[in-house]
Amino acid sequence: MHEILSAARMRAADQATIAGGIPGIELMEAAGRAVAEAAKAMAPDGLVHVLCGPGNNGGDGFVAARLLAEAGRPVSLSLLGARDRLRGDAALAAARWTGPVHPAGPDLPAAALLIDALFGVGLDRPIEGLAAEIVAAVNAAPAPVLAVDVPSGLDADSGQPTGPVIEAEATVTFFRKKPGHLLEPGRSLRGTLELAQIGIADAVLAETGIDGHENVPALWARALPRLTGAAHKYTRGHVAVVSGPATRTGAARLAAGAALRAGAGLVTLASPGSALLVNAAHLTAVMLARMDGPGDLSALLADPRYTAAVLGPGMGLGPEARALTEAALAAPAALVLDADALTQFADDPDRLFSAIAARPAPVALTPHAGEFARLFPDLAKLPLKTGRARAAAERSGAVLVLKGADTVIAAPDGRLAINANAPPWLATAGSGDVLAGIAGGLLGQGMPALEAAAAAVWMHGAAANEVGPGLIAEDLAPALRPVLATLIDRNGRRT
Numbered sequence: 001m002h003e004i005l006s007a008a009r010m011r012a013a014d015q016a017t018i019a020g021g022i023p024g025i026e027l028m029e030a031a032g033r034a035v036a037e038a039a040k041a042m043a044p045d046g047l048v049h050v051l052c053g054p055g056n057n058g059g060d061g062f063v064a065a066r067l068l069a070e071a072g073r074p075v076s077l078s079l080l081g082a083r084d085r086l087r088g089d090a091a092l093a094a095a096r097w098t099g100p101v102h103p104a105g106p107d108l109p110a111a112a113l114l115i116d117a118l119f120g121v122g123l124d125r126p127i128e129g130l131a132a133e134i135v136a137a138v139n140a141a142p143a144p145v146l147a148v149d150v151p152s153g154l155d156a157d158s159g160q161p162t163g164p165v166i167e168a169e170a171t172v173t174f175f176r177k178k179p180g181h182l183l184e185p186g187r188s189l190r191g192t193l194e195l196a197q198i199g200i201a202d203a204v205l206a207e208t209g210i211d212g213h214e215n216v217p218a219l220w221a222r223a224l225p226r227l228t229g230a231a232h233k234y235t236r237g238h239v240a241v242v243s244g245p246a247t248r249t250g251a252a253r254l255a256a257g258a259a260l261r262a263g264a265g266l267v268t269l270a271s272p273g274s275a276l277l278v279n280a281a282h283l284t285a286v287m288l289a290r291m292d293g294p295g296d297l298s299a300l301l302a303d304p305r306y307t308a309a310v311l312g313p314g315m316g317l318g319p320e321a322r323a324l325t326e327a328a329l330a331a332p333a334a335l336v337l338d339a340d341a342l343t344q345f346a347d348d349p350d351r352l353f354s355a356i357a358a359r360p361a362p363v364a365l366t367p368h369a370g371e372f373a374r375l376f377p378d379l380a381k382l383p384l385k386t387g388r389a390r391a392a393a394e395r396s397g398a399v400l401v402l403k404g405a406d407t408v409i410a411a412p413d414g415r416l417a418i419n420a421n422a423p424p425w426l427a428t429a430g431s432g433d434v435l436a437g438i439a440g441g442l443l444g445q446g447m448p449a450l451e452a453a454a455a456a457v458w459m460h461g462a463a464a465n466e467v468g469p470g471l472i473a474e475d476l477a478p479a480l481r482p483v484l485a486t487l488i489d490r491n492g493r494r495t
């Protein structure tokens with residue numbers, strides 16, 4: 001249920017189902033029924049006004065209107081375009097509606113609920129003219145809006161509005177979610193999301209292919225590190241985190257604390273001598289090692305007990321900092337490269353990618369949009385965030401975590417997950433440092449790279465939801481405890 005389908009793949013799934021012998025009108029009846037049920041739950045009484053468009057999205061609206069009326073609800077319906085121009089299943093659905101069909105316009109009745117069945121995945125250009133006036137009127141109306149499939153005006157693949165767009169309280173979509181339900185601003189515009197099954201068999205996915213998955217624990221829970229009775233701290237991995245200079249140490253400490261909370265057995269902060277005292281003053285369970293330059297870091301990481309290293313948070317730019325990252329790339333440990341450790345390669349991204357290709361252990365890159373554009377200037381122009389992440393993972397040979405409110409995680413082999421559990425209060429100073437630390441902690445326990453990165457992003461969002469508004473980055477690592485408790489039981493077994 002967590003696969004994601006583009007608009008084109010969703011159309012292919014509809015068509016394959018219809019070709020397999022299930023009439024399209026049956027799918028539409030099921031879709032309309034799901035919308036009618038959602039409408040009843042949202043507005044238990046009062047008038048429901050259904051706005052129907054000229055295609056099959058409008059057809060779903062006709063079905064929902066009929067079923068609500070049959071259930072005794074007051075319903076009114078308006079249609080954008082002429083009734084005699086409806087085609088196929090939409091025409092069939094309209095023929096079963098016996099109530100009046102009003103011409104759609106910006107004058108809306110005082111309703112308890114508005115159903116937006118104007119445009120679905122068939123939208124292929126910006127909404128304008130009369131339809132745009134209707135969208136504005138719907139958004140200004142006091143009644144909540146239930147969108148059919150996608151809020152009208154939203155591009156189902158990118159999550160971007162194509163122009164005027166409906167702001168919905170809730171959306172009912174069919175068979176599988178579309179990327180635009182999870183990518184911002186689509187995720188905000190669709191309100192709460194309900195996924196309804198309408199008679200399309202799961203087996204059709206083998207034919208259509210998928211565009212990725214929603215990032216949910218089912219994707220990676222089985223790859224979580226397993227704690228056995230025989231576990232001791234040395235079997236749980238040892239993570240090195242590279243500290244910045246004396247005036248910029250907090251970011252690395254945030255990452256180190258998060259790596260420990262994520263389950264790494266040992267975490268060592270590799271600190272320049274000049275920053276040892278300030279780091280020492282703040283550390284307890286995290287250990288401290290003096291590291292004055294790339295030679296020291298190479299010597300430290302040559303010890304195979306170091307299973308992962310995290311570089312970037314607070315690290316700084318310039319040749320010395322870059323030499324540290326080069327040293328880590330040449331070491332055997334798995335790596336998380338974040339922030340400055342990425343920007344260090346802006347002048348020569350191919351140097352980073354060839355170093356990644358030459359090392360056996362995995363690398364996760366965790367850029368935000370700005371850092372991404374420095375490493376992948378051409379890919380940053382691709383229209384879809386999913387396409388940007390996928391292409392960058394393929395080029396770099398690393399697991400790519402393209403951060404944001406809608407973080408996309410992609411592997412070089414094409415696997416991709418869109419994360420959708422991050423609350424807005426996670427956008428705060430130091431939040432990214434904690435994410436890098438969680439990813440390092442999971443990689444250090446031997447979790448495969450895509451799974452570790454996806455799990456880290458999800459846990460980060462879940463921890464932020466535990467904390468709630470007012471969160472500061474220091475709150476995140478402690479909040480991993482209740483999050484981990486939902487994933488790993490007291491016997492160390494994955495739940």
Ligand SMILES: NC(=O)C1=CN([C@@H]2O[C@H](COP(=O)(O)OP(=O)(O)OC[C@H]3O[C@@H](n4cnc5c(N)ncnc54)[C@H](OP(=O)(O)O)[C@@H]3O)[C@@H](O)[C@H]2O)[C@@H](O)CC1
Binds near residue numbers: 025057
């Ligand atoms: N049997 C099935 O397949 C099932 C489909 N299902 C449902 O169908 C939906 C997809 O239906 P769809 O493909 O007919 O497209 P839809 O979103 O209704 O819009 C296309 C219409 O709008 C028009 N148009 C487009 N853009 C426009 C614009 N900016 N401004 C103005 N007009 C514009 C375009 O006309 P055009 O002018 O381009 O000829 C066309 O008439 C899907 O989201 C789901 O809800 C479910 O019931 C399950 C079974």
Ligand SMILES: [K+]
Binds near residue numbers: 057
């Ligand atoms: K719609």
